[in-house]
Amino acid sequence: MNHIDNGDNGSNGDNRAAGADDGFGGESVLDEAEFGAGLLEEELRQAAAILDPVPPELRRLAVDAYALHDLDARLAELTFDSLVDAIPVRGATDVPRMLTFRTGELSVDVEVTAHGLIGQLLPPQPARIEVLGGPHPAAPATLTADTMGRFAGELPRTGPFALRLRTGGEVVVTEWMRA
Amino acid sequence: MDRADVGALVQSAVDGDAAAWKALVEGLSPLVWSVVRAHRLSDADAHEVYQTVWFRFAQHLGRIREPHKAGSWLATTARNESLKVIRGWQRLTPTDDPHLLDRVSEDRTPEQSLLDSEEAAAQSERVRRLWQEFEELGERCRQLLRVLMASPPPSYQEVSAALGIAVGSIGPLRQRCLRRLRARLDARGAS
Numbered sequence: 229m230n231h232i233d234n235g236d237n238g239s240n241g242d243n244r245a246a247g248a249d250d251g252f253g254g255e256s257v258l259d260e261a262e263f264g265a266g267l268l269e270e271e272l273r274q275a276a277a278i279l280d281p282v283p284p285e286l287r288r289l290a291v292d293a294y295a296l297h298d299l300d301a302r303l304a305e306l307t308f309d310s311l312v313d314a315i316p317v318r319g320a321t322d323v324p325r326m327l328t329f330r331t332g333e334l335s336v337d338v339e340v341t342a343h344g345l346i347g348q349l350l351p352p353q354p355a356r357i358e359v360l361g362g363p364h365p366a367a368p369a370t371l372t373a374d375t376m377g378r379f380a381g382e383l384p385r386t387g388p389f390a391l392r393l394r395t396g397g398e399v400v401v402t403e404w405m406r407a
Numbered sequence: 408m409d410r411a412d413v414g415a416l417v418q419s420a421v422d423g424d425a426a427a428w429k430a431l432v433e434g435l436s437p438l439v440w441s442v443v444r445a446h447r448l449s450d451a452d453a454h455e456v457y458q459t460v461w462f463r464f465a466q467h468l469g470r471i472r473e474p475h476k477a478g479s480w481l482a483t484t485a486r487n488e489s490l491k492v493i494r495g496w497q498r499l500t501p502t503d504d505p506h507l508l509d510r511v512s513e514d515r516t517p518e519q520s521l522l523d524s525e526e527a528a529a530q531s532e533r534v535r536r537l538w539q540e541f542e543e544l545g546e547r548c549r550q551l552l553r554v555l556m557a558s559p560p561p562s563y564q565e566v567s568a569a570l571g572i573a574v575g576s577i578g579p580l581r582q583r584c585l586r587r588l589r590a591r592l593d594a595r596g597a598s
Contacts, residue, residue, distance in 0.1 A: 265585040272541060272556040272588075275534045282440040286454060290436050290461040294420070294428040297465045311491050362458070386451075388459040390466075404462035406455050406488065 292363040301392065301401040304329035304336055329391075329402040336391065336400075340383065340407050347391075349377035355395040362387055383407050408434040408559055414475030421469045432461070435478055438557040439485045442569040445553035446489035456488045478561065482554075482569035540591045548584035555581060 308328035325340040337348045349355055355373040361384035373379040373393075383389055384407075391402045413434070419427035439460050443453045464481060471480060541552060554561060554569045567574045 261582070261586075264589070265582055268585050268589055269552075269555060269560075269581075271537060272552060273558050273560070275538050275541075276441070276553075276556045277558060278534060279538050280440075280444055282436050282457075283454070286440070286457050287432060287436055289458055290432045291429050293458075293461045293465040294425055295465075296462055297420070297428075297468050299469055303466055303470070309491070311494050362462070387455055388462055390462070401466070403466060404459050406459050406491070 289363065295363045296404075298401060301399040302331045304331040304334065304393075304400050304402045306403050306405065307335075325407070327405060331400055334395070334400060336393070336402060338391070338402075344380065344382040345407075347373070347379045349373050349379075349393070349395070352377035353395055355379070355393045357381075357394075358392040359383065360390045360392055360401075368392075408478060410475040410478070410562065413477050417468065417471065417474035417477050421474075428465075431477070434559065435481055436461070437559075438478060438554075438561050438565060438569070439481050441554045441557035441561075442482050442485035443489055445550040445569065446486070446493065448489055448492055452492045456485060456492060459488050460484045476564070478565040479568040482561070482565045486569050486571065536595065537592065540588060540595065543591070544584065544588060547580075548587060551577070551580055552584055552588070 306327060307330045308326065310323070310326040314326070327338045327340070329336045329338070333351065335350045337350070339346045345359075347357075352375070353373070354375050354377070357371040357373060357379055358368040359371065359381060360368050369381055371379045371381040388404045388406050390404045393400045393402075413431070416427045416431050416434075420431060436457075439457055440453075443456050448456060460481060463484060464477070467480075471477060473480075541549065544552070550570060551566070551572075554566050561569070563574045563577045566572075566577050572580070
């Protein structure tokens with residue numbers, strides 16, 4: 229592909245020939261500089277395609293992820309992540325990861341430890357919970373939240389996970405997360 | 408990818424068109440991978456972030472407010488998840504050792520995959536040199552160029568989302584980084 233002038237980014241108001249960079253004089257010099265830069269960028273693009281392409285198995289997983297497009301379930305979005313929102317205690321290492329997902333009145337608190345996960349539904353209520361590990365669930369581990377809304381279980385060894393909860397008449401799924 | 412196309416493909420995918428979803432993956436997964444690699448994640452972490460980004464995109468498909476900006480949505484999510492991985496390393500070790508950020512994939516060196524590629528045999532030396540000089544550029548230039556070299560080329564809005572830098576600064580910075588890379592290649596060729 230030859231996108232030297234990046235013409236396929238029509239809506240890209242800031243064209244790549246944005247000169248005004250430094251001491252270049254006439255426009256033809258600028259064009260020439262941009263032409264050379266475009267060529268070098270294209271060379272890099274080809275090098276990346278050879279040396280660091282998207283691994284094919286990942287591309288396949290992304291294609292298969294279409295199955296995760298689930299309009300029947302309500303999406304509980306991540307509203308707290310200790311990795312981002314909490315200030316670590318000085319010197320404390322190996323602190324558990326705390327996550328909170330919310331949709332409407334329902335919140336799901338999850339603590340990820342070396343041993344798996346511990347969770348709490350609020351307001352407290354029983355639920356059946358599937359631990360999803362990707363677009364091809366062999367048979368997802370199923371947990372039960374007790375009447376106090378508490379649950380615990382294991383996580384997939386690798387890869388992202390999501391929780392699919394059935395409470396009352398409703399299905400709620402959390403956003404996908406890396407543990 | 409053309410943004411009008413992206414918007415239309417997202418809409419078709421929402422309406423149940425699996426081929427449209429596949430086209431989105433084909434057109435935008437190199438961008439996601441580039442963003443992850445620009446942050447120097449190890450292979451294992453890079454794979455997890457890439458999956459998280461696409462799984463989450465599938466979840467949000469019908470909820471994305473500006474479908475034509477799906478590329479920026481993916482780039483932003485890939486950036487945020489990459490930064491979380493880096494925060495996780497910092498938390499595991501009490502130091503702020505900057506070398507941690509330089510952790511690169513160990514299981515597959517560029518040289519090995521180069522040997523694997525017959526297509527590249529003829530110009531392998533040139534490609535190898537180019538890649539080596541690119542890797543040795545300053546961190547800022549290395550990051551920017553790694554995102555720019557996604558195929559098809561990302562828009563500046565997507566680059567901005569991927570790296571958290573202003574759209575207006577990308578053009579001048581790109582010029583400068585490519586000029587610096589060219590100078591390094593020329594210097595090497597001359598010696």
